[in-house]
Amino acid sequence: MPPWSRTPWWGEVDRYGALTARTYDLLSGDPVYAVGRRLAIPAMGLRPGWRVLDLGCGTGLNLPALLDGVGPMGRVVGLDRSPAMLAVARRKRAGSSGAGQLRLVQGDMADPQAAREAAAGQPFDAVIATYALSLTPDPARVWRTVTGVLRPGAAVAVVDMARPTGRAALAAPLARLACRLGGADIDAHPWTVVEPELTLTRAWSRWAGHVRVLVGTWG
Numbered sequence: 001m002p003p004w005s006r007t008p009w010w011g012e013v014d015r016y017g018a019l020t021a022r023t024y025d026l027l028s029g030d031p032v033y034a035v036g037r038r039l040a041i042p043a044m045g046l047r048p049g050w051r052v053l054d055l056g057c058g059t060g061l062n063l064p065a066l067l068d069g070v071g072p073m074g075r076v077v078g079l080d081r082s083p084a085m086l087a088v089a090r091r092k093r094a095g096s097s098g099a100g101q102l103r104l105v106q107g108d109m110a111d112p113q114a115a116r117e118a119a120a121g122q123p124f125d126a127v128i129a130t131y132a133l134s135l136t137p138d139p140a141r142v143w144r145t146v147t148g149v150l151r152p153g154a155a156v157a158v159v160d161m162a163r164p165t166g167r168a169a170l171a172a173p174l175a176r177l178a179c180r181l182g183g184a185d186i187d188a189h190p191w192t193v194v195e196p197e198l199t200l201t202r203a204w205s206r207w208a209g210h211v212r213v214l215v216g217t218w219g
């Protein structure tokens with residue numbers, strides 16, 4: 001493993017500590033990264049009453065659209081291992097409509113126990129991971145864990161990053177630096193782990209291939 005792809009001494013949790021959590025929405029919102037969730041969430045075909053898992057939910061940028069999609073009878077569970085990011089997500093939803101349908105769980109998405117805690121005994125109808133799987137050392141392991149708490153036919157959405165191509169390849173060092181600062185491996189391409197197990201897939205590529213979206217049905 002090359003030295004630059006090792007987990008740094010300050011670790012991944014601290015990278016998403018209080019300072020990042022406070023500034024995350026400002027630095028990670030429009031114009032570049034919001035397009036991923038704007039494409040993925042409507043394409044998941046969420047239905048009223050569904051249970052949705054948001055893997056690595058961070059500060060909860062996906063949550064309003066997910067809660068809208070499942071309606072008052074549905075349930076959204078955000079799983080993240082950073083208490084600081086979860087605290088921001090919790091604060092943002094406090095008092096807003098739909099807050100009752102939301103549960104935030106702290107844990108590692110590769111850990112089957114955390115997945116079971118998120119599911120609380122009922123399989124999920126849908127799962128989404130936006131800009132989160134590329135932070136994990138083994139996206140295939142995360143996917144194996146997640147399939148343990150998904151029902152067959154569940155909707156799956158993966159949004160993540162890759163090096164920009166074509167003329168925008170000139171911006172690749174900048175994109176790589178942004179990913180590295182966020183702890184992501186730009187070459188992880190986590191959608192490739194999930195894609196062979198999905199049917200009815202649709203894929204999008206934006207910002208010269210830097211933002212990739214894959215949506216499909218599992219099993």
Ligand SMILES: C[S@@+](CC[C@H](N)C(=O)[O-])C[C@H]1O[C@@H](n2cnc3c(N)ncnc32)[C@H](O)[C@@H]1O
Nearest residue numbers: 016056057058080081082085108109130132135
């Ligand atoms: C770049 S942020 C993305 C947050 C959110 N999904 C979004 O679209 O804005 C990555 C998030 O993944 C979380 N994360 C990274 N590795 C994780 C793991 N193994 N288990 C759970 N959460 C993890 C981080 O704490 C962070 O909140």
